[in-house]
Amino acid sequence: xxITILDYVKSVVGDKDFYTAEDCLASGVDIxxxxxxxxxxxxxxxxxPSTSGYWRCAHCIxxxxxxxxxDFTAPASAACPSCGTTDNISENRITTGERAEEYALECGDxxxxxxx
Ligand SMILES: [Zn+2]
Ligand SMILES: [Zn+2]
Numbered sequence: 001x002x003i004t005i006l007d008y009v010k011s012v013v014g015d016k017d018f019y020t021a022e023d024c025l026a027s028g029v030d031i032x033x034x035x036x037x038x039x040x041x042x043x044x045x046x047x048x049p050s051t052s053g054y055w056r057c058a059h060c061i062x063x064x065x066x067x068x069x070x071d072f073t074a075p076a077s078a079a080c081p082s083c084g085t086t087d088n089i090s091e092n093r094i095t096t097g098e099r100a101e102e103y104a105l106e107c108g109d110x111x112x113x114x115x116x
Contacts, residue, residue: 002065003072005029005044005055011069019044035060080107081114 009019012027024031024044031044036052037060048061049072056064066072079086088108094115096102106113 002048002050002061002067003069005033005047005049008049008069008072009044011073078105078116080105080110080112082112083107083110085109 005024006019009023009027009029010016013019013023016023021031029044033042033047033055034040035042035047035057036050036054037056040057042055042057046058047055048058048065050056050061050064051066052064056062078089080089085107090106090108092104092106092113093101094104094113102115104113104115
């Protein structure tokens with residue numbers, strides 16, 4: 001089951017009987033939002049953060065939610081655009097012009113090189 005926005009708020013402000021708009025604000029989230037899928041109005045307790053970056057309702061979250069608060073708060077890891085792995089990505093400098101060098105990411109699994 002995916003975590004809700006409220007689960008995340010709880011992890012920031014601690015366990016309480018009642019969570020207010022201020023608690024949400026302190027956690028950097030809104031107390032009300034809209035579902036990306038069906039546009040229903042949802043509140044922190046029934047809003048699920050999805051990997052798309054938008055909130056979804058319980059019906060629309062599907063498999064796009066976060067299993068744990070730690071997953072939700074982890075810095076977005078780069079995923080290989082070719083094979084999708086996130087485990088074996090390294091940062092390299094590549095030559096992008098006669099005198100230009102830029103950072104690029106390289107996938108250790110399939111060899112794909114890309115820039116973010
Ligand atoms: Zn929905
Ligand atoms: Zn790859």
